[in-house]
Amino acid sequence: MVLSAIPLALEYWPSSRERNSPSGDDSARPVDSTRRIDGIIIEWILRWRVAVLIGGIGFVSIIGYGLAHTTSSVKVERMFRPDNELIRNYKWIEENIGPIASLEVVVCFDESSELRMVDRLRLIQRIEGRLRKLPNLDATNSAGTMLPWVGSTRSIKAVMRRSAMNQELIQSRDRLIADRLVADAGSEEWWRITARLPAMQDLDYPAIIAADEQAKNTSRVECTGAFPSINSAQKQLLSDLVYSFLLAFVLICPVMMIILRSWLAGLVAMVGNVVPAVLVFGAMGWLAIPVEIGTVLTGSIALGIAVDDTLHFLTWHQRCLGIGGDRIDAIREAFSRCATAMTQTTLICGLSLLVFMMSPFIPAARFSVLMFTLLLAALAGDLILLPAILASPLGRLFRIDNSSSSANSG
Numbered sequence: 001m002v003l004s005a006i007p008l009a010l011e012y013w014p015s016s017r018e019r020n021s022p023s024g025d026d027s028a029r030p031v032d033s034t035r036r037i038d039g040i041i042i043e044w045i046l047r048w049r050v051a052v053l054i055g056g057i058g059f060v061s062i063i064g065y066g067l068a069h070t071t072s073s074v075k076v077e078r079m080f081r082p083d084n085e086l087i088r089n090y091k092w093i094e095e096n097i098g099p100i101a102s103l104e105v106v107v108c109f110d111e112s113s114e115l116r117m118v119d120r121l122r123l124i125q126r127i128e129g130r131l132r133k134l135p136n137l138d139a140t141n142s143a144g145t146m147l148p149w150v151g152s153t154r155s156i157k158a159v160m161r162r163s164a165m166n167q168e169l170i171q172s173r174d175r176l177i178a179d180r181l182v183a184d185a186g187s188e189e190w191w192r193i194t195a196r197l198p199a200m201q202d203l204d205y206p207a208i209i210a211a212d213e214q215a216k217n218t219s220r221v222e223c224t225g226a227f228p229s230i231n232s233a234q235k236q237l238l239s240d241l242v243y244s245f246l247l248a249f250v251l252i253c254p255v256m257m258i259i260l261r262s263w264l265a266g267l268v269a270m271v272g273n274v275v276p277a278v279l280v281f282g283a284m285g286w287l288a289i290p291v292e293i294g295t296v297l298t299g300s301i302a303l304g305i306a307v308d309d310t311l312h313f314l315t316w317h318q319r320c321l322g323i324g325g326d327r328i329d330a331i332r333e334a335f336s337r338c339a340t341a342m343t344q345t346t347l348i349c350g351l352s353l354l355v356f357m358m359s360p361f362i363p364a365a366r367f368s369v370l371m372f373t374l375l376l377a378a379l380a381g382d383l384i385l386l387p388a389i390l391a392s393p394l395g396r397l398f399r400i401d402n403s404s405s406s407a408n409s410g
Helices: 003-013 016-020 037-047 049-069 083-098 117-132 156-173 173-178 213-218 226-260 263-286 299-323 325-358 362-391 393-398 402-408
Strands: 101-110 138-141 182-184 186-196 220-224
Touching: 037 049, 037 325, 037 362, 049 263, 049 362, 101 117, 117 138, 117 156, 117 186, 156 173, 173 182, 173 220, 220 226, 226 263, 226 299, 263 299, 263 362, 299 325, 299 362, 299 393, 325 362, 325 393, 362 393, 362 402
Parallel strands: none
Antiparallel strands: 101 186, 101 220, 138 186, 182 186
């Protein structure tokens, strides 16, 4: 639509400025922006370019340090507002009935295990006892809960009691399997321990695998259920955020190098595009705001939008250099041509996304706010940091060989 319908509409309905222009083409003629507000801004940036560049790099470095403290969350209560009916029901159930989140600990004995049934039961009871010592854990349930406690004393009476109990367990094995406390997997036998944890509290995933040295040597302990799944999803969110951003960078950076005909210039041009994500997610790390489902893709999206504005700015900058202008004049020309349009598109895109800020679904609301913030940071990077980079010695990387262009025109 941009490359077909809009040019056709402009051909049939030209703007008033184009109708009044004697030549009809003023794209190559420099714009005097010294008396406009964008001219005041760019002159200030050019005058203090060293301070802007050093201060910008320092500010980004300090805020970016917060990336090391970035956390993630997929908890249900963070997806809805506190007055939501679902959250109210969750809280009422946990306050009046019991915890909702479950943790399943499965102890696996393979066919090579020499433990008797009674010894396996004793190991289950020992692990279950350690689970009950965890903070905020409400209750556990297993075969060890339903059966008498198996002691570890070595008296004759205790040994005879364990021997008799072992025979009873062998006879009752089918009943334990029917009650889903034990599972027969052919060459393996699985014993199950179920624990209940509150879903409405921030809990660290406990290291339950190291519950017992005997369990390490004679069995395999695994954790499953809702609580480990949430923990796994939280880790996956952070890896997805990093992976998607790095993949977008790897795909976009070579294109920048090809357009600018310099691999070093392409890398330098990408600095301003990485800044928005570093600032926003670094600030989230400092403020202990977790990354959630609605924010995991915003980094790569913001990178693509920031690159679009960067290419517009560099296109005008390169065009002015191509007709013989110096670097400073090229920066002024690019700023006067792009600043207004880039600001308008940023506001249009950002404000349209802010409509979702009123959504009762929190991930959608946070996505809109975070995208608006990233767009503003990308605009600042393209209109403040990028001109300062181009005006610094690094700007020489973007020069154009005018001798070859003049030879071709001759």
